[in-house]
Amino acid sequence: AQSVTQLDSHVSVSEGTPVLLRCNYSSSYSPSLFWYVQHPNKGLQLLLKYTSAATLVKGINGFEAEFKKSETSFHLTKPSAHMSDAAEYFCVVSAGYGQNFVFGPGTRLSVLP
Amino acid sequence: DAGVTQSPTHLIKTRGQQVTLRCSPKSGHDTVSWYQQALGQGPQFIFQYYEEEERQRGNFPDRFSGHQFPNYSSELNVNALLLGDSALYLCASSMLTLAGDYNEQFFGPGTRLTVL
Numbered sequence: 001a002q003s004v005t006q007l008d009s010h011v012s013v014s015e016g017t018p019v020l021l022r023c024n025y026s027s028s029y030s031p032s033l034f035w036y037v038q039h040p041n042k043g044l045q046l047l048l049k050y051t052s053a054a055t056l057v058k059g060i061n062g063f064e065a066e067f068k069k070s071e072t073s074f075h076l077t078k079p080s081a082h083m084s085d086a087a088e089y090f091c092v093v094s095a096g097y098g099q100n101f102v103f104g105p106g107t108r109l110s111v112l113p
Numbered sequence: 114d115a116g117v118t119q120s121p122t123h124l125i126k127t128r129g130q131q132v133t134l135r136c137s138p139k140s141g142h143d144t145v146s147w148y149q150q151a152l153g154q155g156p157q158f159i160f161q162y163y164e165e166e167e168r169q170r171g172n173f174p175d176r177f178s179g180h181q182f183p184n185y186s187s188e189l190n191v192n193a194l195l196l197g198d199s200a201l202y203l204c205a206s207s208m209l210t211l212a213g214d215y216n217e218q219f220f221g222p223g224t225r226l227t228v229l
Contacts, residue, residue: 004155034217043117044156044203044220090155100146100169101205101218103155
């Protein structure tokens with residue numbers, strides 16, 4: 001079975017400062033990992049995905065994440081936060097072929113001016 | 114490409130009623146998954162349809178049922194509605210890659226269901 005822990009329910013940063021959203025996963029198989037973002041009243045949008053290629057994954061809007069198997073982590077980072085980054089972020093694990101997505105509880109990112 | 118579309122956008126029902134939600138997948142996608150997102154929580158997997166068959170099911174009661182049509186569109190039906198069924202219902206579509214993996218799911222905007 002798969003599970004996801006997002007260590008912070010809410011993260012607040014100032015505009016222009018780095019962002020770190022933490023995610024730990026549990027999976028019986030070699031997992032596929034994803035980060036999705038959900039803006040208010042908008043659908044879920046894929047930021048980036050890891051599917052057993054390079055461990056450092058670059059996504060859209062300057063986000064990136066590093067897969068660390070030894071730590072079972074997949075933390076999301078961005079060097080400089082922008083006001084438009086304020087949203088809910090979900091870490092997702094999938095066991096692969098034909099397997100459903102398991103979502104974490106989400107981290108709400110606030111960006112202060 | 115219109116992406117994943119869902120209808121209706123909002124729905125209000127009373128306890129005990131039945132509801133049907135609809136989803137059209139992204140062009141070229143053959144697999145549809147449904148998720149329930151309660152307020153303040155992450156989406157929870159309900160079930161997945163492929164080739165008009167339910168392929169997988171999450172931990173949801175039989176009151177939740179679905180269907181996939183030959184054009185890959187899908188419906189989610191919920192019978193005997195409870196207050197706790199109030200949530201955002203998300204549809205996601207995907208397709209098998211050459212590796213036999215579902216590489217990514219594309220989500221629709223959701224249907225907001227309120228049960229009074």
